[in-house]
Amino acid sequence: MSKIRRLTVSSTAVTAVGLLLTACTGGTATTNTSAGGQSGTPRSGGTLNLAGTGDIDFLDPTAAYNTDTHTAERAWTRQLFTYPASTDTKTVATAVADAASEVPTEANGGITNGGTTYTIHIRDGVQWNSSPARAVTAGDFVRSFKRLCNPVAPVGAPSYFIATIKGMGTYCKAESKIPGTAKGIADYINNNEIAGVSSPDPKTIVFQLTHATADFLDIIAEPFASAVPVEYLKYVPNSPEFKANTLSDGPYKIIKYVPDSTIVLDRNPAWVASSDPVRKAYVDKIVITEGQTPEAVQRQIQAGTTDLSWDGVVPTPDIPGLSGDPNFAVHSSGAVNYAVFNQQSPNANAAMKNVKVRQALEWAIDKSALAQALGGSKIAKPASQILTPVDTGYKPFNLYPTPGDKGDPAKAKQLLAAAGYPNGLTLKLLYPNVSQSPKIAESMQADLTAAGVKVQMVPTTQNDFVVHYISDPASSQRGLWDITLLSWVPDWFGINGRAVLQPMTDGPNYGPNSVDYGDYNSPVTNGLVAQALSLPVSQAAKVDDLWHQVSLQSMQDAAFIPLTSIDVPLYKSSRLMNPVYLPINQNYDITNVWLKTG
């Protein structure tokens, strides 16, 4: 299973186009406009009220993969490294030490053996709220890696770890087959070691990598790698018993969790402020109320009864009216909406396998209309490749340019004829029936129809979309869809090819749950990806160029149609201060906001 993408925030959709997506951090995230409230003397106290549409995906940090979950999780979990809340776009995208005492470098001896050994020390004062409170140890982090591939609630992106940590693949393969009981999992974890993860002492953890790589700190800064206390081995991962017995090493602890209804976080008495350089924890309590519509949440924030949406963005129709409102801001997300061709489909004489057909369809879409329908240029912009300016390897290019990005159906029609389809063809357009996806689908249908393509719409529920269609190669091979609509946000920014183009072009590993949904498999691209992933941090420029070549090659092969890049419009209550945008969560950092009185 390799879900490399971050899931959508907006409650409903995993990969639905147009929803608020998650992003992990990265290099050059930009804030277009900033919500007011950064200035003033911070004040402690008060209850932060968040409201949203859906529930968290998993309470267990190993499996949690939604931005909304990660937004909340930041309050009660800690990782070795994380991304700091900062108004500086470069700072907020660079991993800093969290539970680790410092960022390892070659200079401080943290990175050795040509970049294949990472030695990390645990900071003093990081504690569990156990009875009595006790220190978080290197063993707690080793346990977190050992638990990644448990058979019940495994990590959504195992390939990050398997591809980089020595022995992780072997460990995971065996772990995924053990009984899914608390005892079975605990026995396996207690009696087996990962060759590349060890703790020579309670304060030190050492990683041995399969090869030098530039993004290892970003990988272990993912919330999947949060510390895991020994108590968790008593419970089946993410089970009701687990949920009732969570421990916290962050500034807040969970005091109430009612699925699909409420999450309440209160201060964690075991948390020591001086041990946490990232979280200021100004508010006393955080209450998350779920099960509401985005429109209702927006109304509540404007009325001041809620401070922030925790899993959604400002509804598109509200955006024009909020222009100039100091509580409104639009932030970069690194998200891109795109269409994927199902190259497994036998439909129309396997038209989607034909690169000339795919290239013809690249010309057909009016991307400016899509951007307009998604809220206009303040929110969405036509895209010509999968990479966005916050991704490594991004260099502007457009292999299929049309005036104003309005598409050229006539040219598409002409190229289709040259590709052997003079009378057009019939294709199935699959999309989840949530959020903006139907709107995008209808717009694309009109464009494709103008190019001579008869489009059969295949709307599905969100669950069916993921489980029965795009993640199931059998559905692809049966031709249940030819084109589908997706969104992608990297798990981190900066050197993030592993979190963007690698999984999306991973033809050699195509199979169930692959996120190379269309089975794009190019030997040229595969070679470039392998090369990019094998270079160390010191060759960042070369890595950057390789990912650019991957992007270029994937567009030459017309593996997908990039549609629009999407930014994140957020609205906050007027009393919420210090709203610092955290790109990894695509929301404000709830552990650093404070509430104004009056």
Add this chain to the structure above:
Amino acid sequence: MTVTPPDQIESTGLSSTLPAAVEAIEGRGPWLLAWARLRRDKVAVGSSVVILGIILLALFAPWVAHLVGHGPNTQFRTTGLSPDGIPVGPGSTFLFGTDDLGRDVFIRVIYGARISLLAGAVSAGLAVAVGVIIGLAAGYFGGAVDGVLSRFMDVVLSLPYLVFAIALVSLLGPSLAISVAVIAFFSWASVGRIVRGQVLSIKEKEFVEAARSLGASHLRIMFIDILPNVLAPTIVYATMLIPLSIVFEATLSFLGIGVLPPTATWGNMLSESIAYYKVAWWFVAFPGLALLITTMAFNLLGDCVRDAFDPRGNRLFVATEE
């Protein structure tokens, strides 16, 4: 012998002048009497005119679209949307404004009427046909047949229709045909119950006994002798069933499990408009009004039809005298 008072004679449509009425008496059956009452009912006439108007608009929708120059699915991305993607309000170019993709709401509303009326009429017709046949069979044969069919009707009536519809659409995919089938499936049992009840009473009448003694077959007795006598309540219920079916179809479309986009239906238009109610009232108002007016017209007509067949019944809107 019962003497009918003059005022009651009036209310049944006969002349108030007894001697003249005697002269004018003709052999008019209940159908003619009902029709006469219906024609005099202003509410019935008004609602019929509205329904006729909607039917005409639906029938001539392509002609209207051609006249206006706006197709139902044509997206006017420059003139029909603001640069921020907000629909354009009602005006001379777009009579009812535009939707979130810049399409003409007026044209889509009248095209939506085609789906609504089609779904309403066909599914109500199917439901009545199936309900009448099963109700007739259950009531006429009684015994085990009645037991089995009645329990089946109970089962259908107790099924959660939305859950069933969602499950069915998951298996077969959404379409107008599936919508009509789902609506008909969940509607026939009510008709069946009504028909069964009527048949249980009518089959004991002398004329049925006479037919049976003359050697008439079951089918002949059911469809030639009994059926005409249960048609009146069935027609009344069918008239009521049409607006129910229209709302049912709108509900399915609203939930995204009805007719496939971009085909315009009032339900999917309402679904798309929800997020825009603050900035584009026309987007939600016109399809909503169309649905309201149509269902109200059918409901009022249904009331009138019922009153026409049942002159003793009281109603809110009293028919006026000639």
